Amino acid sequence: MVPVTIYLLVILAQALAGPCIPNKADVILVYCYPRTIITKIPECPYGWEVNQLALGGICYNGIHDSGYYQFTIPDLSPKNKSYCGTQSEFKNPVYHFYNSIVSNDTSVIVKSQPVNYSFTCTYNANYLVNQAAFDQRVATVHVKNGSSGSFESQLSLNFYSNAKFSSIKEAPFVVETSEIGSDIFAGVEAKGLSDRFKVVLNNCWATPSSEYFYQIHWPLITKGCATDNSILVHENGKTSRATFQFNAFRFQNIPKLSKVWLHCETHVCDS
Numbered sequence: 291m292v293p294v295t296i297y298l299l300v301i302l303a304q305a306l307a308g309p310c311i312p313n314k315a316d317v318i319l320v321y322c323y324p325r326t327i328i329t330k331i332p333e334c335p336y337g338w339e340v341n342q343l344a345l346g347g348i349c350y351n352g353i354h355d356s357g358y359y360q361f362t363i364p365d366l367s368p369k370n371k372s373y374c375g376t377q378s379e380f381k382n383p384v385y386h387f388y389n390s391i392v393s394n395d396t397s398v399i400v401k402s403q404p405v406n407y408s409f410t411c412t413y414n415a416n417y418l419v420n421q422a423a424f425d426q427r428v429a430t431v432h433v434k435n436g437s438s439g440s441f442e443s444q445l446s447l448n449f450y451s452n453a454k455f456s457s458i459k460e461a462p463f464v465v466e467t468s469e470i471g472s473d474i475f476a477g478v479e480a481k482g483l484s485d486r487f488k489v490v491l492n493n494c495w496a497t498p499s500s501e502y503f504y505q506i507h508w509p510l511i512t513k514g515c516a517t518d519n520s521i522l523v524h525e526n527g528k529t530s531r532a533t534f535q536f537n538a539f540r541f542q543n544i545p546k547l548s549k550v551w552l553h554c555e556t557h558v559c560d561s
Contacts, residue, residue, distance in 0.1 A: 309337065309339070310333065310334035310337065310338075310339055311334055312334055312335075312336055312337035313332050313333060313334045313335055313336070314335075314336065315331050315332035315334075315335035315336065315405075317331070317332070318330070318331050318391070318407045318409055319331070319358070320409045320410075320411065322411035322412070322413070324413075324444045324482050324483055325365060325366060325482050325483055325484055326362065326363060326364055326365065326366075327362070327363040327366070327376075327387060327389075327409075327411050328360065328361075328362050328363075329360070329361050329362075329391065329407070329409055330355065330358040330359065330360050330361075331343075331358060331359050331391065331407055332357065332358060332359075333354065333357055333358060333359055335359075335405055335407075336393075336403045336405055337403075338393050338405060340352040340353070340354060340359045342393055342394065343359060343361075343391050343392065343393055343394070343405075344391070344392055344393075344394045345361045345363070345374040345375070345389060345390075345391055346374040346375020346376065346389050346390065346392075347375060347390070347392045347394060348374050348375050349361075349373075349374035349375075351374070352391075359391075361391055363376055363387075363389065365484055366378070366387060366483075366484040366486065374389065375389055375390075376388070376389045377389065378560075380415070380560055382415070383414060383415045383416045383557065384412050384413065384414055384415065385412065385413045385415060385558075385560065386410055386411070386412050387410065387411045387412075387413075388408070388409075388410050389408075389409060390406055390407060390408040390409065391405075391406075391407040391409075392404075392405065392406045392407075393405045393406075413558075415557045415558050415559070416492075416555070416556070416557040417445055417555075417556050417557065417558075418502060418553065418554070418555050418556070419445055419446070419447045419478060419553070419554050419556060420447065420500065420502065420551060420552065420553040420554070444480050444481050444482045444483050445478060445479070445480050445489070445556065446478070446479055446481070447476065447477075447478050447552065447554055448476065448477055448478075448479060449474065449475060449476050450475040450476070450477065450533075451475070452475060453473070453475060453524070453535065455475060455477055455524070455531070455533050459475075465538045467540075469538055470538050470539060470540060471537050471538060471539070472537065472538045473535050473536075473537065473538075474535060474536055474537065474538050475533070475534075475535045476494075476533070476534060476535070476536070476552060477524075477525075477531050477532060477533035477534065478491060478531070478532050478554050478556050479530065479531040479532075480530045480531070480558065481530070483530060483558070485530070486560055487530070487558045487559065487560060488527050488528060488529060488530065488558070488559045489527070489529070489530055489531060489532045489556060489558060489559075490514065490526060490527040490532060490556060490557050490558070490559045491511055491514060491523070491526050491532045491534070491554055491555075491556055492511075492513065492514060492555045492556060492557060493509070493511055493512055493513065493554070493555040494509075494510040494511040494534070494552065494553065494554040494555070495507045495508060495509045495510055495511075495552075495553055496508045496510060496539075496550050496551060496552050496553070497550075497551050497553065498541040498544045498549065498550060498551070499549075499551060500549075500551050502553050506541060506544070508539070508541075510534070510536050510552075511523065511534060511554075514526055514527075516534070520536060520537050521534065521535070521536045522534060522535050522536075527559055532556070
C-alpha cells in the first residue's frame with residue numbers, strides 16, 4: 291500500500307499546484323556558441339507551460355532554468371538533417387541559423403494567446419589568424435580570441451614536428467641559422483565545431499612584424515595555391531584542419547625585427 295499512497299500524494303500535489311502564473315514575455319535570450327545554440331524565454335509566457343512549447347514546432351525539449359524555459363540546439367548538424375526544424379542559409383560571408391519556439395496545444399479550446407519566438411544566430415565564415423612562427427632565438431604564440439556567435443575562438447594556427455601533423459610543436463621553439471631551409475610544418479585547425487564545416491586556407495603570408503599588412507612580406511599561399519615549388523599544401527578544405535609546409539627562412543636587413551610572423555586568411559566552408 292505504500293507505493294499507492296505516494297502515487298496519490300503526487301497527484302494531489304500536482305492538482306494543488308495549478309497552472310503557472312501568466313507572464314507577458316516579449317523577450318527571448320539567444321546564446322550563439324560555435325557548436326551549440328541555447329535560447330531562453332521567461333517562464334509561463336502568456337500562460338503557456340514548458341510542455342506546451344515546441345522547438346521548431348516539433349521538439350518538446352524545454353526545461354526549467356532559474357526563471358526561464360530553456361531550449362537547446364546541441365549541434366549545428368549537417369544540412370538536410372536539421373535538428374528540430376533548424377534551418378541554415380549561407381549569404382557570403384555569413385552563415386545564418388534559424389528556428390522558433392511556438393505554442394502547440396492539442397486541446398479542443400485554447401485559453402492562452404498563441405506565441406512564436408523566432409531567433410537567428412549568425413556566424414562569419416572568414417577569419418584571419420596569426421602566429422609568431424619562428425625566431426633565431428625564440429618564438430612566441432599570439433592567437434586571437436573570439437566571442438559568442440563566432441567560429442574564431444575555435445580556430446588555431448599551429449606548428450607541427452613532422453609531415454604527419456600528429457604532434458603539435460610546443461612554443462617557444464628555435465630555428466638556428468644553420469637550420470635555415472629546413473621544413474616548417476603548419477596548419478589551421480578548428481576544434482569544437484560541427485563536422486559539417488571544413489577549414490579552407492585562402493591566403494597565407496609571412497612578415498617580420500605582427501602587423502597583418504606590413505609592407506615587407508613573403509606570400510606562401512595565394513587563393514588556396516602554393517606560390518612556389520618549395521611550399522607544399524597537404525590538405526585544404528577537406529577536413530576541420532588545413533595543413534601545409536614551407537622552408538624556414540629569414541628576412542634580410544631588418545635588424546630590429548627578428549621574428550617571422552605567419553598570417554593565414556581562412557574561411558569555414560559548409561560541406
